[in-house]
Amino acid sequence: MIPLLSYLLPVAYFASVWAYAKAFFRDSLLASRLKTPLLVATVLLHFIYLSLRTVALDHPPITSIPEIMSVISLSIAVGYLVIEFWTKVKNTGYFILILAFFFQLAASLLIQDISEVNPILRSNMLGIHVSAALLGYTAITISAVYGFLYLMLYHNIKSNRFGVIYARLPNLEILERMSSIAIVLGFALLGLAIVIGIVLLPRAFADFSYYDPKLVGTVCIWALYGAGLLAKRSFGWQGRKIMILSIVGFGVSLFSLSIVNVFLSKFHNFY
Amino acid sequence: MDLLVIGINHRTAPLEVREKLWLSAEEVRSALPQLRQQWFSECFVVSTCNRTEIYGIPASVNGGSPSLDSVGQFLIDLKAAGATVKLQHLYRLAAEDAIRHLFRVAAGVDSMVVGDVQILGQVREGFALGLEQKTVGIFLNRLLQSTNRVGKRVRSETRIGEGAVSVSYAAVELASKIFEDLTQRSALLIGAGETGELAARHLQGKNIGGLFIANRTRAKAEEVAAALGAHAVDFDSIREKIQEVDIVVSCIGGSGYVLTRDEITDAMKKRLNRPLLVLDLGVPRNVDPSANKIGNVFLHDLDALAGIVRQNIEQRETEVPKAIAIVDEELGKFHAWYSSLEVHPTITDLHRHFEEIRQDEVQKHQNRFSSANDRELLDLVTRRIVNKILHAPTTELRNGSNESDEMKRKRIHIVRTLFGLRKDDPDS
Numbered sequence: 001m002i003p004l005l006s007y008l009l010p011v012a013y014f015a016s017v018w019a020y021a022k023a024f025f026r027d028s029l030l031a032s033r034l035k036t037p038l039l040v041a042t043v044l045l046h047f048i049y050l051s052l053r054t055v056a057l058d059h060p061p062i063t064s065i066p067e068i069m070s071v072i073s074l075s076i077a078v079g080y081l082v083i084e085f086w087t088k089v090k091n092t093g094y095f096i097l098i099l100a101f102f103f104q105l106a107a108s109l110l111i112q113d114i115s116e117v118n119p120i121l122r123s124n125m126l127g128i129h130v131s132a133a134l135l136g137y138t139a140i141t142i143s144a145v146y147g148f149l150y151l152m153l154y155h156n157i158k159s160n161r162f163g164v165i166y167a168r169l170p171n172l173e174i175l176e177r178m179s180s181i182a183i184v185l186g187f188a189l190l191g192l193a194i195v196i197g198i199v200l201l202p203r204a205f206a207d208f209s210y211y212d213p214k215l216v217g218t219v220c221i222w223a224l225y226g227a228g229l230l231a232k233r234s235f236g237w238q239g240r241k242i243m244i245l246s247i248v249g250f251g252v253s254l255f256s257l258s259i260v261n262v263f264l265s266k267f268h269n270f271y
Numbered sequence: 272m273d274l275l276v277i278g279i280n281h282r283t284a285p286l287e288v289r290e291k292l293w294l295s296a297e298e299v300r301s302a303l304p305q306l307r308q309q310w311f312s313e314c315f316v317v318s319t320c321n322r323t324e325i326y327g328i329p330a331s332v333n334g335g336s337p338s339l340d341s342v343g344q345f346l347i348d349l350k351a352a353g354a355t356v357k358l359q360h361l362y363r364l365a366a367e368d369a370i371r372h373l374f375r376v377a378a379g380v381d382s383m384v385v386g387d388v389q390i391l392g393q394v395r396e397g398f399a400l401g402l403e404q405k406t407v408g409i410f411l412n413r414l415l416q417s418t419n420r421v422g423k424r425v426r427s428e429t430r431i432g433e434g435a436v437s438v439s440y441a442a443v444e445l446a447s448k449i450f451e452d453l454t455q456r457s458a459l460l461i462g463a464g465e466t467g468e469l470a471a472r473h474l475q476g477k478n479i480g481g482l483f484i485a486n487r488t489r490a491k492a493e494e495v496a497a498a499l500g501a502h503a504v505d506f507d508s509i510r511e512k513i514q515e516v517d518i519v520v521s522c523i524g525g526s527g528y529v530l531t532r533d534e535i536t537d538a539m540k541k542r543l544n545r546p547l548l549v550l551d552l553g554v555p556r557n558v559d560p561s562a563n564k565i566g567n568v569f570l571h572d573l574d575a576l577a578g579i580v581r582q583n584i585e586q587r588e589t590e591v592p593k594a595i596a597i598v599d600e601e602l603g604k605f606h607a608w609y610s611s612l613e614v615h616p617t618i619t620d621l622h623r624h625f626e627e628i629r630q631d632e633v634q635k636h637q638n639r640f641s642s643a644n645d646r647e648l649l650d651l652v653t654r655r656i657v658n659k660i661l662h663a664p665t666t667e668l669r670n671g672s673n674e675s676d677e678m679k680r681k682r683i684h685i686v687r688t689l690f691g692l693r694k695d696d697p698d699s
Contacts, residue, residue, distance in 0.1 A: 157448060160562060160575040162582050166448065167434070173451035173544070182494060234541035239567050 002056060005049040006108045012042040013073070013101040019094060019095035025169050039081060046074045046104070062130050066073035066111035076137040083142070089170045092178075096145050120142055125162060129196040132219070134191030135254055140221070143182030144250030147243035150175040154240060175241060179246050180232075187225045194222055217256030224249050274369040274414065275311075277361060281383045291352035302349055303404040309345070310337035313411045315401030317376070319393045321383050324428040326373060328410055332351040337365035359620045370414065370605060372596040377422040379431055386431035386587040391422035409684050417605045422461045424597050431590040434583025439469040441552045441579040442571075443477055446518050449548055449569060457481030459516040461509055462523030463488075463495040466552050468529030473497055483516065485509050492613070509584075510534050514541045522552035522577065532562045539565055550576070573610060612680040612687070614668055622691040625657045 016039040022031035050061050050070065061067040080096045081088075153172055156165045169175065197215060204209040209215075228245040231237040237245075279289050294302065299316045306314045311327030325346070335463035343361040347353050357399075364372050372381070379386045398415045405413075425431050435441035448616050450456050460471045461485040471482060482501035486492035489503065496503040504512055513519055513535065523529060530549070535558075539547065549570045551558040556572055563570035586659055610616075611665045633653055640646045664686065686692070 028432065153448075157445070157569055159572065160578060162579045167586070169453055171448050173449070177451070236545075237547055238544065241544075241566075 002049065002052050002113075005045065005052070006111060009042070009046055009049060010101065010105040010108050011099065012038075012045055013077075013099060013104050016042050016077075017094060020091075020097055024094050025164060026093050027168075031266075032090075034082065036081075036090065039093065039097065041078065043077050043081060046077065048071075050074065053113075062127070062134075063097050063113065066107040066109075068130075069103045070111065071134055072138060072183065073100045073107060075099040075104065075135055076141060076248060078133075079138050079142050079182075083181075087128045087174065087178060089174060089178070090144070091168050092149060092170070092175075095149055096142060099141060099145070101238075106227060116248065117203045125195050125200050126198060129193055129201065132189045132196065133193035136186045136193055137257065139189060140184030140225070140246075140250055140253050143179045143246045146179035146182065147246035147250075148181060150241065150243040151247075153235055154243075167231065173237070179243060182244075183225055183249075184248055187222065190218060190222045190225070194218060204226035215254065221253050221256060223250065224252060230232075273329050273336065273366060274326065274373075274410075275329055275336060275363065275365050275424070276315075276324050276326050276372055277337070277339055277346075277363045277370040278322060278379070279356070279361050280322035280324070282381075283362055284304065284356070284610070288356055288360055289321070291355045292318075292323045292350055293320065294323055294350070297395075299351070299397070299400050300404060302346075303401060303406045303674070305345070306342070307406045311406070312344060315398050315411060317394050317397040319390065322376070323378075326369070326411070336365065352636050354555045366637055367602070367606075371598060371602055373414070373418055374421045374601060375595070377418045378425040378594045378598055379387055379422075379499075380425075380591055380594050380598070384436050384587075385584070385591060386436075387435070388426070391419070391426075394422075395419060408699050413608065414605070417601055417608075418570065421598055421601045424601070425594045428597060429561055429590040429593040429651055431587050431594050432584055433589050436580055436581075436583055436587070438552070438573065438576045439466065441521065441576045441583070442552070443473040444472045444579065445550070445569075445576070446474070446548055447569060449515060449546055453477045454553065455480050456517040457515070458518035458520060459504075459509065460484045460495075460501070461506075461514050461519065461521040461529060461557065462486060462553070463491045464522050464524075467522035468499070470522075470552065471495075471501070472549065474518070474520075475499060479518075483512060485512070487525075491517045499537075510538065513538045513547065517536055517545070517547065519547065519549045519558075520552065521550065521555055523555040524553070526555060527555060528559045530558045532559045532565070533567060535559075535562045536565055539568060552576070552595050552641060581686045609680075612677070612683045614683065617683045617687060618665055621686065621690060622661060624690055625661055629657050 004100060016035065019035035022028040023035050053061050061071055076096060077100045080093060080100075084093065085201075143196050149169055152165055152168050153175065155161075156163070157172075162216070183215045194215075197218075224245070228237070228249070229241060232242055275325060279292050280288065294316060295318075302316060303314060306316075306325060307330075310329060312330040313428060314327030316323070320365060325342060327337070339361060340358060343358045343363075346361070347356050347358075349357075352378065360535055373394075375381045377391050379388065379390055382390055395415070398407060398411070401411065435444040438680070446453060446456075446458075453474070454480060458471070458474050460467050460482065463484060471484070474594055475482065482496075482499060483504045484492045484496045484499070484501050484598060485506045485508070486495070487506050491507065492503040492506075495501070509529065513530070519530075521529060535547070535549070537649050544566045544567050546569065549558055549562065549568065550568065551572045558570060558650045560570065560572070634647060637646050646683070668683065668686065
């Protein structure tokens with residue numbers, strides 16, 4: 001059952017992405033009707049898959065990079081669904097869900113069933129720490145996508161290009177609002193992950209270091225977003241500047257997650 | 272169905288000709304009884320700036336179908352337009368072609384601007400006048416229901432009515448692409464001319480939060496402001512005003528820019544870089560075009576807005592095949608309803624309907640009858656009751672052979688409605 005779901009999930013995500021793309025670019029009525037139910041079904045399938053894995057392997061699905069990727073994929077899809085239901089804006093799914101599809105595709109191709117895991121990974125506090133960090137990064141990713149869409153629409157309007165992007169995307173203020181909400185959520189969740197990391201984890205790890213590159217990277221990202229939020233509040237930053245900040249923040253996050261995780265991290269690497 | 276349409280529209284006559292046949296509501300009221308008396312058993316008129324059409328079901332008492340010459344000449348004489356309008360400007364469509372035409376009109380496919388959203392309302396208004404004058408009956412009533420459905424489906428299932436097709440509305444559409452809620456925004460109209468006023472009216476249609484009008488002649492600004500329920504401001508204060516408003520619509524004569532890049536840059540600093548939409552509808556242009564390079568300033572001139580209109584029209588035209596498919600589908604449904612008004616299918620449906628009721632009741636209660644003989648008797652008795660009940664209506668339906676087609680179908684329609692025989696009815 002678990003291997004079958006593992007193969008099925010990328011297909012299900014692909015179907016959802018296809019429906020959202022067809023609805024956006026081709027204006028297909030059928031795809032418009034199918035897209036949200038397809039995504040809801042995919043998310044349910046994904047939830048069942050991760051639950052079955054947790055029960056069968058007796059550990060939460062955060063013990064390997066492919067598992068983390070699968071969790072990120074699910075959080076992106078759920079995050080998008082929440083935004084869709086909240087804002088009633090249903091035509092930006094393609095740009096977000098394509099990320100969920102690639103994360104899950106990589107996860108399904110690389111995932112292995114590990115029964116013996118580092119005992120540290122069974123710690124509840126670490127579970128909260130990792131979950132908060134993952135959700136925080138997901139929020140940042142979503143914020144960057146909306147930031148990117150904002151800039152696309154901004155430049156389309158500025159340069160009198162009134163094509164598909166102009167016709168189908170919601171207005172600039174809605175895109176900015178969606179991105180800003182995601183930034184606030186990302187900032188709060190990363191803050192929680194950092195607090196747990198700094199206050200509680202030194203007790204659990206003998207080789208804990210405040211100079212750990214991943215910790216430093218995450219704090220830098222958090223500070224960058226914090227500075228942006230402060231500038232928005234105090235100096236009236238809005239629109240293009242804040243959207244550029246969300247994309248820069250995402251770029252730094254990607255750097256932190258990939259380069260630092262693979263090459264530089266010491267204690268902060270369990271896989 | 273012998274529907275007939277005789278009329279004139281933008282395809283068959285230029286504006287100076289078709290305007291001569293435009294009928295006011297009062298003129299339609301006086302024409303309808305005459306049309307009914309001379310040619311039609313049911314009729315109504317649709318008259319807009321692009322078409323005047325008489326829809327009617329020929330009264331069979333006169334024998335034959337009314338000709339283009341007779342009804343067309345009536346229309347021309349009614350408006351005393353013989354000097355300008357010739358019979359060649361008019362057209363006549365009958366039966367399925369006429370129904371398809373009405374559906375296409377309602378779908379906005381036949382409009383001068385494809386996807387015209389007003390036409391369905393205008394068809395309804397024409398029909399309402401027919402109702403008021405008691406010149407519409409069962410058939411046109413049903414036809415209007417189908418026409419309504421075509422109009423609504425085309426608007427909800429296609430994008431044929433989407434996108435602004437006038438420069439002034441494109442300006443408002445552009446504002447809606449930048450700002451989420453126009454009720455929280457304010458606009459400044461520079462110049463009190465017709466074009467700017469039209470854009471201002473569209474903004475008011477979107478419930479713009481505040482509207483200010485500046486004009487070189489203060490009195491003119493006050494006059495337009497009073498008409499629009501806006502506030503007049505001094506022309507010299509526009510540089511200060513752009514610090515607070517979100518949308519500027521400029522359409523004022525004269526050479527030289529009324530707003531320079533430096534003035535807008537300065538205003539942007541004071542408004543903390545909040546987005547500013549500047550719509551320059553003036554010729555020559557009123558605002559320095561290089562101001563578009565300032566961050567969060569969206570400056571668009573007439574050409575840009577015309578580009579939006581052009582694209583929207585192209586987009587609407589790509590939706591026409593979808594609209595026509597809906598027209599054809601609804602035409603099929605209407606035919607199904609109309610065909611159901613035949614004598615034999617109705618008698619069959621009537622008998623089937625009663626037989627179903629009889630069998631249902633017999634099945635429910637047959638357990639109360641213990642012996643097979645009793646159950647057989649029950650079956651026989653109920654069958655006889657049903658046959659006796661149906662004898663009179665069946666004979667009555669069959670005996671209508673000397674009636675006109677229309678009367679026969681009216682009678683069948685009543686029977687089908689009374690007994691709920693609406694299987695082929697698109698509304699059921």
